[in-house]
Amino acid sequence: MTTQTSNDLYDQLEEDPWRFLQLSQEELFDLDYDRVEQFQLALFKRRFEALKPKLRALQRLAEEVGVDEVSGFEDLTRLAMPHTMFKSYSALDVQKARFDKLTRWLQALTTHDLSAVHAEHCESIEQWLLEVERVTPLRPVTSSGTSGKISLFPLSTVEESLFVDKNTYIVEPYRDEPGIYAKSGEYVFVCPWPSRYGRHNIPLIMRVLKENCYDGREDMFITLDDGTLTADEMWLNGRLQRAQALGEELELSPAEQAIASALATRASNADERWTRFIENAVVGLKGQKVMFYGAIMNLYLMAEACRKMDIFVEWHPDSMIMTGGGTKGFSFPEGWRDVVAERFPHHVPARVKEVYGMTESSSTAVCCPHDKLHPLPWGITHLMDPATGQSLPRTGTQTGRMVVFDPMPTTFWAGVITGDQVTVHFDGGCACGRKGPFMDNDINRISELNGGDDKIVCARTPQAFQSLEDFLAKAS
Numbered sequence: 001m002t003t004q005t006s007n008d009l010y011d012q013l014e015e016d017p018w019r020f021l022q023l024s025q026e027e028l029f030d031l032d033y034d035r036v037e038q039f040q041l042a043l044f045k046r047r048f049e050a051l052k053p054k055l056r057a058l059q060r061l062a063e064e065v066g067v068d069e070v071s072g073f074e075d076l077t078r079l080a081m082p083h084t085m086f087k088s089y090s091a092l093d094v095q096k097a098r099f100d101k102l103t104r105w106l107q108a109l110t111t112h113d114l115s116a117v118h119a120e121h122c123e124s125i126e127q128w129l130l131e132v133e134r135v136t137p138l139r140p141v142t143s144s145g146t147s148g149k150i151s152l153f154p155l156s157t158v159e160e161s162l163f164v165d166k167n168t169y170i171v172e173p174y175r176d177e178p179g180i181y182a183k184s185g186e187y188v189f190v191c192p193w194p195s196r197y198g199r200h201n202i203p204l205i206m207r208v209l210k211e212n213c214y215d216g217r218e219d220m221f222i223t224l225d226d227g228t229l230t231a232d233e234m235w236l237n238g239r240l241q242r243a244q245a246l247g248e249e250l251e252l253s254p255a256e257q258a259i260a261s262a263l264a265t266r267a268s269n270a271d272e273r274w275t276r277f278i279e280n281a282v283v284g285l286k287g288q289k290v291m292f293y294g295a296i297m298n299l300y301l302m303a304e305a306c307r308k309m310d311i312f313v314e315w316h317p318d319s320m321i322m323t324g325g326g327t328k329g330f331s332f333p334e335g336w337r338d339v340v341a342e343r344f345p346h347h348v349p350a351r352v353k354e355v356y357g358m359t360e361s362s363s364t365a366v367c368c369p370h371d372k373l374h375p376l377p378w379g380i381t382h383l384m385d386p387a388t389g390q391s392l393p394r395t396g397t398q399t400g401r402m403v404v405f406d407p408m409p410t411t412f413w414a415g416v417i418t419g420d421q422v423t424v425h426f427d428g429g430c431a432c433g434r435k436g437p438f439m440d441n442d443i444n445r446i447s448e449l450n451g452g453d454d455k456i457v458c459a460r461t462p463q464a465f466q467s468l469e470d471f472l473a474k475a476s
Contacts, residue, residue, distance in 0.1 A: 006032075013378075014039035017407045020378045021165045025174035029434035031377060036436065040380050043407035044415075045070040048079065051413055056108040057081065058413045060471045064464040074391035077384040080403045080415035081468070082456040083360065085109075086151040087143070088469045094235065099128040108475045110154040111411045112136050124255070125150075126232040129199065137411075141359050142199045142231055145238025150231065153359050154412045155204075162408055163205050164212045166362045166376070171291065171320050171353050175433060177369065178351050180291065180320045185213045187291040187319070189221045190281045192298040194266070194273075195229035196221065201359045203229070205293070222281045224273050225266075237263055274305040282306060282313050290315040295325035300336050303343040313344045321347055324355040324367075326443060356443060360416040361406040365439060368432035372425075373439040380405040381437060383424055384417070386446055389457040394437075399423040401446060401456075419454050421446050 010032075012019050017039075020028065048070050052058050058079075062068070065078040089105045090098075099119035107114045116135040122128040132138050139160060143151035164183075173179025180187060189209060193202045206221055214220045236252075236259050243250045252260060266273075281290075281302075292299070299321065306313060321344070341348045356373050357364035363379020375381050383392040383400035392398045402422045406414035423440040430438045447454035458464040 010035050010039065014042050017043055017378045020376070021169060025169075025172050025179070028377065029174065029374065029436065031435065033377070033428060033436040036377050040378070040405075040407070041070070041073060044073075044076065044380060044405055047405075047407055047410075047413075050410070051111070054111045055413055056475065057085070057468065057472060061464065061468050064467050065458060073380065073382055073394060076380060076382045076403050076405055076415055077389060077391045077417070078458060078464070080405065080417045081413065082417045082465050083151075083419055084454075084456070085465075085469065085472070086153050087147070087149040088472050089149075089152070090473060091149055094125050097123050099125075099131075102128060103132070104475055105472055106132070106138075106140070106152065106154060108472055109412055110138060110156070112138055112156055114138070124232045125235050126230045129231050139204070140199060141201050141204055142234055143359070144200065145234050146241055148238050148242035150234050150238055151359075155359075156411050158411050159409045160204075160208050161212065162362045163201070163208045166357070166364050167205050167209065167293075167322075168213070170355055170357075170364050170366050170376070171322055174366075174368075177432075178320065179353070180289075180318065182209075182291055182320075183213050185215065185217075185220070187289045188285055189214075189293060190285070190290050191222070191293045192224050192274075192277060192281075192302055193294070194224050196223045196226045198229040198234075199231055200229065200234065202293075222277070222285075224277050233259055233263060236260060274301070275309065278302070278305050278309055278311060282311055282315075286314050288316055288319075290319040292319070292321040292323070294323060296323050297325070297330040297332075299323050300332060300340055303340040306343040307339055311343075314346065317346055317351075319347060319351060321352045322355060323352065324357070326445075354441070356439075356441075358404075358416075358418065360418070361404045361414065362408050363404065363406055367441055368430060368434065368438075370431050371441045372430050372432065373441050374430070374432075374434045374436070375439070377436050378407060380407075381424060381439070383422070386421060387457075394426045396427060397423060397425050417456050419446055420444065421449060 052062055061079060067075055067078055089102050093101045099122045103114050103117045103119050114136055117132055119128050119131060122131055129140060137157040139155050139157060141153040141155045168182040171180050171182050191202060195203060197203050210216055210221060236256055239250060354367035355364050361379050363376045365373035365375040367373050382403040383398050384390060384403055385392060386401040392400045402418045402420045404416055404418060421444045424437050426437045428436050456465055
């Protein structure tokens with residue numbers, strides 16, 4: 001690459017970050033990281049200037065912390081929103097079916113006009129989301145709700161293709177590392193998720209892949225169940241789990257009792273569902289090209305189900321296993337890795353691609369053969385001191401609360417303070433050859449490190465984040 005060509009490329013990337021996705025893995029991770037940081041900061045500035053006048057939440061946060069313009073990466077610790085902000089609506093408004101208030105809350109987080117949303121006849125969060133999707137481009141993504149409330153992330157049709165790009169891009173090969181070109185649509189997508197459809201990010205990924213890479217072919221997707229996991233079910237399941245953890249009892253309406261009964265029936269049929277899944281995804285796909293997509297916990301549960309049925313996974317040798325996600329509170333038994341390796345004899349560990357990602361950012365991190373995580377370099381990875389909220393230096397090796405910024409979205413603010421503690425080697429130099437900062441593959445939830453406490457503080461204005469949450473509550 002000539003100097004002129006190189007300069008042209010960097011100019012193009014700064015102008016349009018989506019061009020990153022046109023680069024090969026080798027080209028992407030061979031970029032001069034000093035130049036990458038320059039346009040990361042430029043994109044951070046540009047997005048702030050463009051979105052601040054349009055997003056009430058961002059405007060209020062900037063006022064609270066006294067930031068009028070972005071001057072450096074350290075501003076991200078003040079301008080990123082806590083991950084809890086996406087569930088800062090009132091749970092009572094959901095229970096009382098006051099969805100007009102949720103509409104006003106959501107409007108503060110998106111540039112899309114929600115004035116056409118008529119929520120007065122909505123009786124549940126699922127009905128409200130259906131109405132939002134009917135009259136606007138918003139396609140909110142929900143979390144699993146284990147805290148008692150589901151997060152509502154304001155994704156829209158403008159950004160949906162990111163889910164195609166990031167989930168196919170991260171499994172492509174780098175140098176002599178294994179990889180596949182998943183956009184070809186020739187790999188059966190196997191995912192032990194409890195539903196085919198829904199608003200969680202996993203059903204979303206399956207939907208956009210099916211529409212964009214598989215010509216709508218349903219037969220190329222295999223899940224534990226083929227139905228839909230609704231927002232009502234996820235909402236109630238989260239409340240039930242939280243109540244159980246706290247030793248509390250919930251008073252349920254007749255409608256909620258029916259949902260709870262359906263959830264209980266589904267849970268009681270777990271063994272039957274796993275047996276059917278193994279027959280379809282393992283026995284039925286013997287010799288075929290497969291892309292497995294699921295958390296490490298689900299990979300183990302699949303291996304354990306195979307062990308009980310005395311079955312080995314014998315997919316085509318070019319198949320790929322994409323996994324990650326941590327333990328999610330799951331207690332792995334001793335020797336679980338041996339069970340996985342035994343039941344996937346042709347693919348573990350040789351065809352495993354471990355990743356670390358989140359709904360809030362398209363800059364997923366890929367694990368290299370040296371057990372280091374490399375974020376896709378268009379996104380900003382920054383650290384703050386969990387106790388003080390102070391920005392940590394972007395040199396050497398630092399451990400702190402991770403803050404991310406994704407420059408791709410244009411309809412919501414994609415600066416997020418996560419709940420994860422990570423160690424970043426900012427000076428790079430990983431033995432795998434990838435340039436730029438990398439992380440240790442040892443991600444910890446700050447709430448677990450602090451006995452359940454995950455309070456996020458702002459160093460510049462200690463009450464800024466609480467004030468923002470109060471503002472959003474009043475906006476609704």
